[in-house]
Amino acid sequence: MALEEELATYHAKLPALTADEGKFVLIHGDEVAGVFTSSEDAIKIGYEKFKLEPFLVKQIRAVERAQFITRFVEPRLVP
Amino acid sequence: MGPDGPVVNAYIGVSLARFAALTDDGQEPPPPILIHALIDTGASCSCIEPSILEALHLTPIGQVPTYTPSTGSLPHPCDQYDISLFIPGATAATTPFQRPNLLVIAANKDSLHPQGIQGLIGRDVLEHCLLQYNGATGSFTLAY
Numbered sequence: 001m002a003l004e005e006e007l008a009t010y011h012a013k014l015p016a017l018t019a020d021e022g023k024f025v026l027i028h029g030d031e032v033a034g035v036f037t038s039s040e041d042a043i044k045i046g047y048e049k050f051k052l053e054p055f056l057v058k059q060i061r062a063v064e065r066a067q068f069i070t071r072f073v074e075p076r077l078v079p
Numbered sequence: 080m081g082p083d084g085p086v087v088n089a090y091i092g093v094s095l096a097r098f099a100a101l102t103d104d105g106q107e108p109p110p111p112i113l114i115h116a117l118i119d120t121g122a123s124c125s126c127i128e129p130s131i132l133e134a135l136h137l138t139p140i141g142q143v144p145t146y147t148p149s150t151g152s153l154p155h156p157c158d159q160y161d162i163s164l165f166i167p168g169a170t171a172a173t174t175p176f177q178r179p180n181l182l183v184i185a186a187n188k189d190s191l192h193p194q195g196i197q198g199l200i201g202r203d204v205l206e207h208c209l210l211q212y213n214g215a216t217g218s219f220t221l222a223y
Contacts, residue, residue, distance in 0.1 A: 003139055006104070007142060039180070040180040043161050043182075044095075046095055048186065053106060053137075056141060056142075066143070066144040066145060067122075067123070067124045067145045067146070068121075068123045068188030069123070070123075071121060071147070072148050072149060073187070073190045077142070
């Protein structure tokens with residue numbers, strides 16, 4: 001699965017990150033590289049710091065907020 | 080407005096941030112791809128067919144749980160990608176709509192294409208716009 005290590009880092013660090021609920025965290029491997037007010041800022045800094053290496057941008061939510069699509073589409077996850 | 084509803088032509092490209100990273104790495108960024116996208120107030124986020132994302136050589140940048148009619152009562156994890164969105168103005172003199180670094184999710188292969196579209200413009204984009212749907216005249220306006 002893509003970003004497996006980064007997602008594990010997110011879940012491990014979530015208790016400490018919830019002080020920034022609603023902001024966007026940037027994670028590379030097991031490193032939390034920053035917390036930003038917008039996803040755009042996190043993406044920009046992610047590419048500046050890690051170039052074309054994989055990194056995760058995720059909104060910090062103690063209870064994860066799902067997306068809803070009422071049209072018939074199948075969500076896709078890279079194996 | 081055609082029989083498929085409020086559909087716009089939109090160009091999907093790599094995000095501005097990725098464009099800069101590719102250029103710095105000496106790579107030529109892939110050109111934007113023209114798609115037909117349905118304006119969908121029932122989508123909380125925008126959604127793009129994976130063949131478009133693959134043609135742009137994108138890899139996931141996030142993951143989010145997603146409910147659709149196909150997922151039933153449990154959300155399914157769905158990859159997120161960073162793209163740029165460019166919707167040309169109605170005329171050459173009209174300012175285009177642009178989001179240079181937008182997070183979208185990927186729909187599974189073949190779920191959008193049979194519907195005659197390659198993407199959904201969701202409320203994450205519409206929150207920056209004024210959408211007027213006039214069913215009586217069969218027209219819509221997307222203002223920004």
